[in-house]
Amino acid sequence: MTVEQMLPPSPLKGEHDSLPAVADTGSAARAERLMSFLRKYAEGRVNSALMDDRRSVTPAAILDLGKAGLFGLQVAQKYGGLELSHADAYRVIAQAAVMDTNLALIAGVHNAIGVTPIRVFGDDRTKAMVLPEIARGRSLATLAVSEPGAGSNVQGITTTATAVPGGYVVNGRKCWISLGAWAGHVNLVAKTTDEQGRPTGLSAFLVEGHSDGFVPGPEAVTLGMKAFPQNRIDISNLRLPSEALLGAEGQGMAVAQSAFYGGRGMLGGACVGVMKRCLQLTGRFAARRHVATGTLLHNGRVQQILSECVAATRAVEILVQQVAHDLDSGREVSPELYSACKILATELAFRVADWSVQLLGGRGYLDTNVIGQLFRDIRLLRIFEGATETLTVYMGSVISKEPRNLIELVSGRYRAVGTMELLGKTYDRLVAGLPAADRGLRAALRDKHILASITGELACWGLLSAMTEYTEHRTGTELDRYTAFWAGRQLHDRVQQAGDTKRQFEVLDAAFLSERIADYAREIGDVQQSLAGEDRQLDALLSRP
CATH class of the missing domain: 1.20.120 (Four Helix Bundle (Hemerythrin (Met), subunit A))
Incomplete structure (x- = not known):
């Protein structure tokens, strides 16, 4: 069955929202069509365990999901995107997280911190050139802000972009860059200086991922989200034209914030999907598993735990819906609401995943039973995009x-x-x-x-x-x-x-x-394993002189 055949001919009716409806321009129908496709695609074309083992997504997945529209959720239809509302985009990401957390995070990063700065700060020429490519998944997009000495503190970055005639020369290093080695377009934030070396603030640039002087480093070996690449990027004498600026010089913080805030709603949507999937599996197990007092579901303590988990899931859903409703209504979302969405959604999602592992007992600890991988994957989100x-x-x-x-x-x-x-x-x-x-x-x-x-x-x-x-x-x-x-x-x-x-x-x-922790060395030693692993170095007789 082809991707086109998986797409339903007509939309399904969406779920009722607890907030007043915002004028719909067909967004809900387009979202439902894509969500229906994702359910079918997950059934026959996705193997999360295999991707987890191989630390890489299925090669065809990016192409198939791009063709279906997952990488252009809020890109205008004139550029080939779906132009979804925020509410519908978050529902799609929730469904994608049910399909596979790695694929959902790839889509969420691309749509939020990759596409948003280009949509908001790109000029008409840039949008016309870039958005059609990234909307269909022919090129992935991301954001490069974090550095070895600057994570959440954006002002602490040391990457510089020095003005030269006709453009800038960029030098520095970025780390923990999501999709760093895969992205064809990267929103790069650096400290700009004029030709005399005087600082002009933080600025953002749209960089092509294969540019000379822009070199992705090794991929991080992570605890979870193993098929989701994160890389170091070394930047050496990268030359950029003036047209590469996103927004005006000195607007880098605004560009970064647009990406971070966009990401918090997407992460909230992904958390809703993971929480519902965990409880779907846990509820099924509890109803079938018999213990001395009857089924596990009829145990009072289990009902207490599941009640709290269901309430937590609904609470996060309400929170995410509120952020989406405000954005779709044209209301400015306060930083406090964005922060609460990121903090509570990720913390409660991890709590639900943890309880799901616990309630499944020994079965929860088996990596073949889905929830174990969800538990490992969702752990990242408590750190990701702001701990x-x-x-x-x-x-x-x-x-x-x-x-x-x-x-x-x-x-x-x-x-x-x-x-x-x-x-x-x-x-x-x-x-x-x-x-x-x-x-x-x-x-x-x-x-x-x-x-x-x-x-x-x-x-x-x-x-x-x-x-x-x-x-x-x-x-x-x-x-x-x-x-x-x-x-x-x-x-x-x-x-x-x-x-x-x-x-x-x-x-x-x-x-x-510090003193007490240092004392542990006398009690347990200070062991650092040194037995060599696989030799992956190219033989000296075969390498370039």
Whole structure:
């Protein structure tokens, strides 16, 4: 059966949304058609275990999925894309994650951090030349920001682009670049300087992946997402024309943020798909597995765990739908909402995957039973595109200085005045419980980081509690009622923990930790394996002189 034959002749009806509908221009029908194709394609053309073993996707997959439209989800139809709404694009990514997490992440990275900067900041000439290629998967696109000494801190990058007559010369090194060796187009962020060496800020460039001086390095050997390539890229005297600029010189941070924010919704969609697939398999097992008290599903503790997992899944779905609805309505999405989406979606998806492995018992630990691979794969997303801890501390720091956006969301938009008051009182108690300021600068800085982390986490759960309660009032369904109850309970548990300020701020200092950990060498040695593995070096008699 060909790709065209797998595509249904007419669209299927989509799921009901808990938010008011945004004017549909045929996006839902196009999304349903693609989702139906992905289900059929997964049945007969995808072998996730094989790709995991081989650390590479099936060669035909990129071509087939590109032909079906998966790599042009939000590219305008005039450029050969599907021009989906954000809501529909996230639904497609969720379905892709059910098909295979590696393929979903390839599509998500390409569509979010690859395509978005070109769509938003590319000029008409660039769009006309590049978008038709990347919309059909004939060229993959990605973003190159991270460096060995600069991950989430974009301002810390050291790659330079020095202005020369007619363009720029770029030098530096990037690492952990998704699709780095595969991408035909790379959105590269560097520090620009004028011809006299004076800094002009961060700027973004669209680079062809096979350019001279742009050299992908070895592929990282990862714990999960094994068929999803991540590479180092060495950049040496890469010459770029002025037309390679995305946006204006000095707009690099805006370009990077457009990519990161676009990626957070896509990651949320992928998490929804993985959570539903894990629970689909776990529920099937629980209904069939007989224990001393009957089926596993009728065990009270198992029902308790599954109830929480189903509520967590629905909560993430509501959160992702809200981000999509705001974007499709033309409303500016606050950084706090983007951060909460990334933090909660990835953390809760991993929790659901972990519980699924646990409930399957020994079967969960068998890599042949699907969930084990999902567990390994989803682990990356808690780190990918901003680690949870980094984002939480940053979010808490911002809210501590300026809580207006959070107040507007929780109290204003979702009418959860009581929740906002609870957050405010908890924050005041945390500040009042800070240890004495006379313990030294390092201790004060440490306490500041801890306070920001707690504040960020409370803000995430306060926002989710308000959002799920608001959704419950709109829909009145049993699932949404329970989800709101569950989210509220999660918030109150964290408020109670935060109230114990001694527990929060009483930690071992860095000097003691370093000394104690160093002592382990006397207790367990310091073993570093040195037995050689496979010899993959080209024989000296065959290599270039």
